[in-house]
Amino acid sequence: MAKKRVAVLISGRGSNMAALIEAAKAPGYPAEIVLVLSNKADAGGLDTARNNGIETAVVDHKIYGKDRAAFDRAMHQVLLAHKIDLVCLAGFMRLLTPEFVGLWSERMLNIHPALLPAFKGLDTHQRALDAGAKVHGATVHFVVPEMDAGPIIMQGAVAVRSDDTETTLAARVLKVEHRIYPAALRLVADGRVTLVDDRCLIDGSAVPDASTLTPE
Template identity: 60%
Template sequence: MSARKRTAILISGRGSNMSALIEAARSPDYPADIVLVLSNRAEAQGLAYARERGIATAVIDHKIYAGREEFEKSMQVLLDLHHIEIICLAGFLRVLTPAFVQHWEGRLLNIHPSLLPAYRGLDTHARALADGVKIHGCTVHFVAPALDEGPIIAQAAVAVLDDDTPDTLAARVLTQEHVIFPAALAAVAGGHLQIKDNRVVFDHAKPEPPALRVPADGMLDP
């Protein structure tokens, strides 16, 4: 297979989606290699998990910078140092500038706990329950300058139960996040898709590695 894409994961906390990506990338036929975990918080729990698995880690504290642009310049220096080709945002609690997003266009992925374009922003599970929806879920998308926008790579649907609380619904959605994020990264790193206008189109004529099984419509059901 061709060289694995050097991938960085950006986190701010425990990094449960980071863990799912790292475990998927341990497979020798997975097309992405997780080579760096970067956090804006020294206390982020996910850093220890990454270090224990031999992955380089770094902390760039956003609070010591005068603004987002200066913070991102330091991040970019580190990303360049590690020859990063793809970035995954896995609970990275910083809003990125349009300049940074545009520099990484088509190579910057995010996971969001709703079926976008529904429920952008925070408190997605509580808002879904308040609206009485019957289907909820999660989305992996390419990052665009606007909040929680960008071409959708994959989604997973979760049925909303009558006795659900935000916590119980969040737990079931999180299980699906751990499925679709590694699948989406594999699709991007393996060159299995194209962006046409604001849509992601999968090239299923190209042989897929065993680690990748994304349906033609990009929708993964539990």
């Protein structure tokens, strides 16, 4: 079976992008990262991609002003030109239009630094600490028009320590992100993920509930 052609969308250093690139170097990995696309020409992750021999592209959102639809259409054309099968968001800091999300339905993944549906949005680590959470983590999910609300593909958890700060907690969660994002992409690229009633099944079985996760 031919490897799935993957584009990674970034706005910054792209540490999750780097984890996907490394994973995809394995001979048996079912996906290849063929494009890294950014909305910022100075995104640090573009250099990482180039150093790994991966083609890069920039669609500058500023050119389109407040016309989000025009920006998304421009990105879509770049993805089509590269014959992309799957899209992975990795620190891509733009809200996508429902039209764009619809074009990539069940083919676009995102990683969020919290155990969804808890702590959607920004500042997840500090909010977890403020809430007194005992377990925190990260979630890979399919992208839907509503932010951080798509069907969950995989989660990973860490225990919140009594002396944790936002920085220490974020660092441990990032290690989980770098582990579960490549694993989730592998499942999707292998065709092992199906959607039933807006919930993901892996090989026909439900994704483990977050409450059952054993923190690392």
